Every structure is written in C-alpha cells, then in structure tokens.
Amino acid sequence: MNLRELSDLLGLSQTTVSRALNGYPEVKEATRIRVAEAALAHNYQPNTRAKSLATGRTMSIGHVIPLSNQHEMVNLVFSDFIAGAGEAYAREGYDMRVSVVDDSQEAAAYERLANTGTVDGVIVHGPLVNDARIPLLQKLGLPFVVHGRSSNCPTPYSWLDVNNRSAFLRATDFLLDLGHTRIALINGFEQMDFAMRRRAGYADALSARGVALDPSLTHAFEMTEPFGYAKTAQMLDADNPPTAVIASSLIPAMGVRRAVEERGLVVGKDVSIICFDDALSYLPNGEGSPIFTATRSSVRNAGRRCGEMLMDQIAGRTTGPVHELWEAELVVGGSTGPAPTR
Amino acid sequence: MNLRELSDLLGLSQTTVSRALNGYPEVKEATRIRVAEAALAHNYQPNTRAKSLATGRTMSIGHVIPLSNQHEMVNLVFSDFIAGAGEAYAREGYDMRVSVVDDSQEAAAYERLANTGTVDGVIVHGPLVNDARIPLLQKLGLPFVVHGRSSNCPTPYSWLDVNNRSAFLRATDFLLDLGHTRIALINGFEQMDFAMRRRAGYADALSARGVALDPSLTHAFEMTEPFGYAKTAQMLDADNPPTAVIASSLIPAMGVRRAVEERGLVVGKDVSIICFDDALSYLPNGEGSPIFTATRSSVRNAGRRCGEMLMDQIAGRTTGPVHELWEAELVVGGSTGPAPTR
DNA sequence: ACATTCATCCAAAGCGCTTTGAAAAACGAT
DNA sequence: ATCGTTTTTCAAAGCGCTTTGGATGAATGT
Incomplete structure (x- = not known):
C-alpha cells in the first residue's frame, strides 16, 4: 500500500x-x-526511501567503527553506548546506521556519509588527543557530537565527556589518604584523549602530595583482562611492588585481581584496586555492594545524552557548540583498604 | 555535485x-x-536516498535490538557480532541499520522495516526456543538469517549456529573423564535456544555415564559476573559442593573463579571450571595459553558469515533456506584438573 | 548504392513521497 | 444574491537517481 x-x-x-x-x-x-x-x-506506512528523497532527511545517525588489525576499537563500551543512544533515537523516530571500516578508510567513510547524504549526523567515538575527524567533519558540514574530547583541537565543537582527570585524581587521592604511595596505573592507550587525561589526574594527585611518579608503575595498553593480569604480575614480582593499582576499567581490573590472588595476596588488604566503572549493563560491578572501589559513570547514559544533543543540533534546537562535562561518582567497594605496614 | x-x-x-x-x-x-x-x-558520489528510491534497494541490513527493563538483551556478544557482520557488509557496500526498541515493540519494529522498505534484510539475534519473529518475517517477506536456531519453529529458514549441545556434551564428558561427578551448570536463560541446547548436552553427557542430574547444581540466569559468583558461592557453601563448574561464558566464569578463590580454594585443583568462549576480541581467554578450559567459537566469524549468507540471499545467489552448524573447539587451559580425592 | 547491424548516446518516464501555488468550497457579511 | 474571506482540497513540480525505449551515426554486408 x-x-x-x-x-x-x-x-x-x-x-x-x-x-x-x-x-x-x-x-x-x-x-x-x-x-x-x-x-x-x-497498514499504510510511508516508504522511507521516498520520504528521505523528498525531505532531504534520512532520520538516521551514523556511527563509524574503525576496525584495525593492530588493536581493537570495537571496544567493550560500544554496545552499551549504542543501547543508550538507540533509545534516544527511537524516541524521535531516528535509528542508527553503523559502518564498520578499515581504519585506513575512516576519513573516506565520513566523506562518503556526507557526500551521499546517507545520515543526518554522526557520533564520533573514542577521540584521540589529536583527532583528524573533527576538522574533517567541520569541513564537510556534517552535524556531529563527540563522545569525549580531543585536547588538541583548536576549533570549538559539541562534546560530552566524563571528567576523567578529576576521576583519577580523586581515585589516587583516595589511595594516598589510605597511606598508599606505591600506586600503579594500568591505563588505556595514551593517544586516546580519555587515557591521557586519566594519567594527568593520577600524576597531579601524586605530585600534589610530593610522591614521585615511578615509570615502572605505569602501563598503557589495550584494556583487556590479560593485560591487567600480565602487568600486575610483573610488578608484584619485582622489587618494591605496588600496594595499590588503578585500572582503566573493570576488565583489566579483573586481570589485576587474578594476578593478586594467584600470588596468595588478598585484594583490599595486601593490594588495593580501584578502577573506572562504565556501569556496563552486562558487566555490573557486583550486585548491591560493589566488588571494586571505582569511579563510576554510565556510558549508557552518555550514549543517550549524546544522541539527544545531536538530534537537538540537527533539528536546530541548539545553535553552536554545546558541552557537557560529567563528574564520575566514587563508589567504595571491597577492593581497597589501608596500605599494609611493612 | x-x-x-x-x-x-x-x-x-x-x-x-x-x-x-x-x-x-x-x-x-x-x-x-x-x-x-x-x-x-x-568528488561526485551518488546520493544514497535517490539511488535507493530508484533501485528499490537500500544497501542496508537491519538489526533490531530489543531493550527490556527486566533483563538485558544488549548482551556482550553483540558488539563483536556486528564487528564481523559489518566487515562483511562493507565488502559489498552495505552497512547496518540498528533499531533499539522496547521489547514490547519488537514485532512492530520488524513490520515497520518491511513496510517502509528501510532495509533489504535483517539478522535475527538471540532466538528463543519459541520465537515469534521467524514466522513474522516469513509473513512479511523480508529476507533474514538467524544467528542461532529456534527449535520449535515448524517452517524452514536460514540459520547459522554453533553446535551448543555437542559443545556442552564434550565439556561435560571432559570433566567426567577427569573423574568429576559433582558438575554444576551456570547457564543462561533457558528460553534462549542456545541455553536450552547447552543444558541438553550437559544432561545427556551425565545420563550417558549414569550420573544423576542434581537440580541444585544447575542454575539459569543473566550471564553476568555477579551471577556466576553468587551461585558458585552458594553451591560451595552447601553440603556436597560441586568439584567442577561449567559456565555459559567467560563473564560468569570470572565470577565462578572469584567465589572459588575467595574460599581459599584453587581453580583447576579443588574446583575445575569450563566455560563457553565466544572469542570476544576485547575479552580474550588469556594471551597464548588459555586461562579457562573452554569450548570456543568466534562470534565475530559468525557475524561475518551471517552477513554473507544474508547478502547472498538478497542478491539471489542462493535460493531457499541455508544452514550452517559450526562445531566449537575444545581448548584446554589451566582451569581444569582431576577431581580431588576426598 | 542501399539495407542491415551494431555501438553509442539520449530524452523522458518513473521510483513514492513532500510541498508549492492555485482552485474550489464553505462561510459570513453586506 | 453578491462579494470577500477563510477553510479545504488538489494538480503538478520537484527530490536525484535508474532504466526503458528510442535515436543517431558509423560500420558492415550485398
């Protein structure tokens, strides 16, 4: 019909x-x-393709997912982010168009989306400290919202970010207050803006208390369980091991825990662990009482809000760049305790 | 232009x-x-909307993700599946259109996709033992491929599935061979077809060896870490605890491990653990040598193949239903060992 | 020389909707 | 009745592509 x-x-x-x-x-x-x-x-429903052509609107938002052979960008937060964003989209009749592209083709993918009028706007995921996508999208005139920030971008753009620096500063302070001074950092890749900011928060907290930063205690890599395990094992087996570890997410934190327990040490007593918790729906940090002490911010809520911000921009309900900086919540769980007296 | x-x-x-x-x-x-x-x-690139209208093809594949308040269907395998599918799509110039819908609206979402001509076909995720989506899609005449199977569906349809029954039968056999008889099962919801089949494999293996199935050792719920932990803790603290646990995925297996280690027991010695490993890129089962003994099958490869099957169907390169049943690989890791002698 | 084929190109119709500009109908006031 | 105004409806022109059904001219055959 x-x-x-x-x-x-x-x-x-x-x-x-x-x-x-x-x-x-x-x-x-x-x-x-x-x-x-x-x-x-x-049961008449208007043909989307004809409607799009006539209106010039596609009612869809693009998400470009670069896939590299080196390391995985389809990371664990993605599915929760799109659950939140998708929920927002559904409320206004949008849905999302996901393009998986080889990471060498990423710029071309954005150009294609813009030139072919396939989407009304895009969400930029996982911004780097230096990110070429933002100036590119500005040049292309395609509306976009960045989930996170790109520190070295000179021009203004809309973003929503967690205050990663503050979160890690507070996490580090929390451990310092408990008497820890040998505090390790298991970070994500530091060309990622969020990881760079987290390191800054960690470093600032140490420096404010006059604790020297020990490079052998900081590691940046893929945020996987085996990485958390391997680096923690290595540090614990070395001289002057850390008494606390800050991990970039729940996944490496599980690896940290495995290394600690494998050595017959007790988490929250011999070694304290704090991590960042994205409040992923399928990876809850315990039921009721948290397993890990963590700085928490829901990536799903972020997805929802990013979606709303982008739709507002497309509909012309906002003009000019909009920013939101969310503070992570510090939840105290069973994984932290006073520094052991030697 | x-x-x-x-x-x-x-x-x-x-x-x-x-x-x-x-x-x-x-x-x-x-x-x-x-x-x-x-x-x-x-830099001319043809307008997608006009092209779609003229050709009647959208070059996009729909994925409907139901979101419920009860429990999460945006599960952890989704992002890896779409990474694989998206890779296949990209090769033929397709991309994917994801609709997140309230689960009460799921049927309506498929009807909308079909009536409005928004996609050329859909992938059905997480089929239930009784799944209304398959007859609905057949009625709507929208091409589709099911990732998994729906046991009670009377009519033929295209699917790709892992042999879940065989995988869990072999896992159970493996433990029986090691002398275990108190084998627990931490399963997913058993209205899900894959979970039902896994239970069948587990039950068949026990019954073939004349081991009675103890209902207090089988649990079916959300596949989360806290669930694996809670059920294992409960079983270990009860009389006649299990000496082995089979978990539905790596995530609950981590909870199982936590409960075991928290009790001062050693994984692979006091308690053996086997799990199903979807080979998720961001959740590797160790680097090199596997942490958990597991039955493994890559969900990403499944996504890639499902995408190919669907595109073949849309392009008319296949006619009639096509099936693929993949055998999971049994990888032996450090989490299993002979049953302890009491 | 002419008819016939073939390669190359084009004008125009159509995909199914929205939207412009105008007409028809209804209404109220004279 | 008549005129102006408002409400309600419509025909037709897009949106930017693909595709049908010729047209044109060159090449070939007799």
Whole structure:
C-alpha cells in the first residue's frame, strides 16, 4: 500500500492524505480522522526511501567503527553506548546506521556519509588527543557530537565527556589518604584523549602530595583482562611492588585481581584496586555492594545524552557548540583498604 | 555535485554518466574513463536516498535490538557480532541499520522495516526456543538469517549456529573423564535456544555415564559476573559442593573463579571450571595459553558469515533456506584438573 | 548504392513521497 | 444574491537517481 493507492481509495488527493498524516493544519478534522483510520486499517506506512528523497532527511545517525588489525576499537563500551543512544533515537523516530571500516578508510567513510547524504549526523567515538575527524567533519558540514574530547583541537565543537582527570585524581587521592604511595596505573592507550587525561589526574594527585611518579608503575595498553593480569604480575614480582593499582576499567581490573590472588595476596588488604566503572549493563560491578572501589559513570547514559544533543543540533534546537562535562561518582567497594605496614 | 551537474559539465546525458559509473556495457571505453576521472576530480558520489528510491534497494541490513527493563538483551556478544557482520557488509557496500526498541515493540519494529522498505534484510539475534519473529518475517517477506536456531519453529529458514549441545556434551564428558561427578551448570536463560541446547548436552553427557542430574547444581540466569559468583558461592557453601563448574561464558566464569578463590580454594585443583568462549576480541581467554578450559567459537566469524549468507540471499545467489552448524573447539587451559580425592 | 547491424548516446518516464501555488468550497457579511 | 474571506482540497513540480525505449551515426554486408 502506497500513498497513491491510499488516496485513490479515499477519493482524496495525495497532498491531502500526506498532510493529514503529517499533522498539517490545513485539513479538516473529520478527513484527518478518516485518513488516519484508513491508514491504520490498510497498514499504510510511508516508504522511507521516498520520504528521505523528498525531505532531504534520512532520520538516521551514523556511527563509524574503525576496525584495525593492530588493536581493537570495537571496544567493550560500544554496545552499551549504542543501547543508550538507540533509545534516544527511537524516541524521535531516528535509528542508527553503523559502518564498520578499515581504519585506513575512516576519513573516506565520513566523506562518503556526507557526500551521499546517507545520515543526518554522526557520533564520533573514542577521540584521540589529536583527532583528524573533527576538522574533517567541520569541513564537510556534517552535524556531529563527540563522545569525549580531543585536547588538541583548536576549533570549538559539541562534546560530552566524563571528567576523567578529576576521576583519577580523586581515585589516587583516595589511595594516598589510605597511606598508599606505591600506586600503579594500568591505563588505556595514551593517544586516546580519555587515557591521557586519566594519567594527568593520577600524576597531579601524586605530585600534589610530593610522591614521585615511578615509570615502572605505569602501563598503557589495550584494556583487556590479560593485560591487567600480565602487568600486575610483573610488578608484584619485582622489587618494591605496588600496594595499590588503578585500572582503566573493570576488565583489566579483573586481570589485576587474578594476578593478586594467584600470588596468595588478598585484594583490599595486601593490594588495593580501584578502577573506572562504565556501569556496563552486562558487566555490573557486583550486585548491591560493589566488588571494586571505582569511579563510576554510565556510558549508557552518555550514549543517550549524546544522541539527544545531536538530534537537538540537527533539528536546530541548539545553535553552536554545546558541552557537557560529567563528574564520575566514587563508589567504595571491597577492593581497597589501608596500605599494609611493612 | 549531483548527477545532472556532472553530466552538464561533461556535455553528456545523465543516462550515459550513470551507466558509465555503474559499469554498463553500452558506453565507449574512452567516455567511461572521462566520466570516471571527472567524477573523481569533482568528488561526485551518488546520493544514497535517490539511488535507493530508484533501485528499490537500500544497501542496508537491519538489526533490531530489543531493550527490556527486566533483563538485558544488549548482551556482550553483540558488539563483536556486528564487528564481523559489518566487515562483511562493507565488502559489498552495505552497512547496518540498528533499531533499539522496547521489547514490547519488537514485532512492530520488524513490520515497520518491511513496510517502509528501510532495509533489504535483517539478522535475527538471540532466538528463543519459541520465537515469534521467524514466522513474522516469513509473513512479511523480508529476507533474514538467524544467528542461532529456534527449535520449535515448524517452517524452514536460514540459520547459522554453533553446535551448543555437542559443545556442552564434550565439556561435560571432559570433566567426567577427569573423574568429576559433582558438575554444576551456570547457564543462561533457558528460553534462549542456545541455553536450552547447552543444558541438553550437559544432561545427556551425565545420563550417558549414569550420573544423576542434581537440580541444585544447575542454575539459569543473566550471564553476568555477579551471577556466576553468587551461585558458585552458594553451591560451595552447601553440603556436597560441586568439584567442577561449567559456565555459559567467560563473564560468569570470572565470577565462578572469584567465589572459588575467595574460599581459599584453587581453580583447576579443588574446583575445575569450563566455560563457553565466544572469542570476544576485547575479552580474550588469556594471551597464548588459555586461562579457562573452554569450548570456543568466534562470534565475530559468525557475524561475518551471517552477513554473507544474508547478502547472498538478497542478491539471489542462493535460493531457499541455508544452514550452517559450526562445531566449537575444545581448548584446554589451566582451569581444569582431576577431581580431588576426598 | 542501399539495407542491415551494431555501438553509442539520449530524452523522458518513473521510483513514492513532500510541498508549492492555485482552485474550489464553505462561510459570513453586506 | 453578491462579494470577500477563510477553510479545504488538489494538480503538478520537484527530490536525484535508474532504466526503458528510442535515436543517431558509423560500420558492415550485398
């Protein structure tokens, strides 16, 4: 059933039927009802492709996921982010268009989305300290919102970020307050903006208390369980081991815990662990009481809000760049305790 | 730059330019080259919306993700599946359109996709033992491939599945061979087809050896770390505790391990653990040597293959339902050992 | 020389919707 | 009745592509 068939059936023009269904005022209430009922009865739903062509709007938001052979960017937060974003999209009749591309093709993918008019806007994931995507999108004139920030970007753009620096500063302070001074950092890749900021927070907290930063205690790599395990094992087996570890997420934190327990040490007593918790729905930090002491901020809420911000921008409800900086919540769990006295 | 502008520029008709770019034979090689060069020089890329309307093809595949308040369906395998599928899509110029919908709206979402011609086909995720989506999609005439199977579906359809029954049968056999008889099962929800089959494999293996199935050792719930932990803790603290646990994935297996180690027991000695490993890129089962003994099958490869199967179906390269049943690989890690003698 | 084929190109129709500009109908006021 | 105004409806022109059904001219055959 298409528009012409429906309008023929009703003895009305396509114009009137279209207007009736799209809520335009210049149509009699009685006919509007008649049209609505007929549309329902015959299960008429306008063809998306035709509608897009006529309106110039696709009602879809692009997400470009670069896939590299080196390391994985399809990271664990992605599915929760899109769950949140998708929820926001659904409320306004949008949905999301995901392109998986080889990372060498990333710029080309954004150009294609812009030139071919496939999406109304895009979300930028995992911004780097230096990120070429932001100037590119600005040049292309495609609306976008960045989940995170890119420190070295000179021009303003819309973003939503967690205050990663503050989160790690507070986590480090928390451990310092407990008497720890040998505090390790298991970070993500530090070309990622969030990881760079987390390191800054960690370093600032140490320096504020006059604790020298020991490079042998800081590691940056893929945020996996085996990495958390391997680096912790290595540090614990070395001279002057750390009494506390800050991990970039729950996943490496589990590896940290495995290394600690494997050595017969007790988490929260011999070695304290704090991590960043993205509050992933399928990876809860315990039920009720948290397993790990953590700085927490829901990536799902971030997805929802980023989606809203982008749709606001597309609809012209906001003009100019908009920023939101969210503070992570510090939740105290069973994985931290006073520094052991030697 | 659109087609008309480009053709005006070249002094050719839109027909010829379109044909030149789409590789039709009725255009002189010299003009084809001239057109291709002009298109490149002026960065012409055909408008997706117009192309879709004209061809009736959207070059996109739908993925409907139901979101429920009860429990999470945006599960941990999703992002790896779409990484694989997206890779396949990209090779043929498709991309994926993801709709997140309230689970009460799931049927309506498929109807909308079909009626509005928004996608060329869909992938069905997480099929249930009784799944209404399959007959619905057949009625709607929308091409689809199921990742998994739905046991009670009477009509044939295309699917790709891991042999879950065999995987859990072999895992259980492996433990029985090591002398275990108190073998617990930490399963996913058993209305899910894969979970039902896994239980069947587990039960069959026990019954073949004349080991009675103890209901207090089988649990089915959300596949989270805290669930693995809580159920294992409960079983270990009860009379006649299990000496081995089979977990539905790496995530609950980590909870199992936590409960074991928290009690001062040693994994692979006091308690053996086997799990199903979806070979998620961000959650590797160790580097090199596996941490957990596991039955492994890559969900990413499954995504890639499902995408290919669906595109083959849409392109008419296959006719009629196609099936693939993959055997999981049994990898022996450090988490299993002979049953302790009491 | 002419008819016939073939290669190459084009004008125009169509995909199914929205939207512009105008007409028809209904209404109220004279 | 008549005129102006408002409400309601419609025909037709896009949106930017693909594709059908010729047209044109060159090449071939007799």
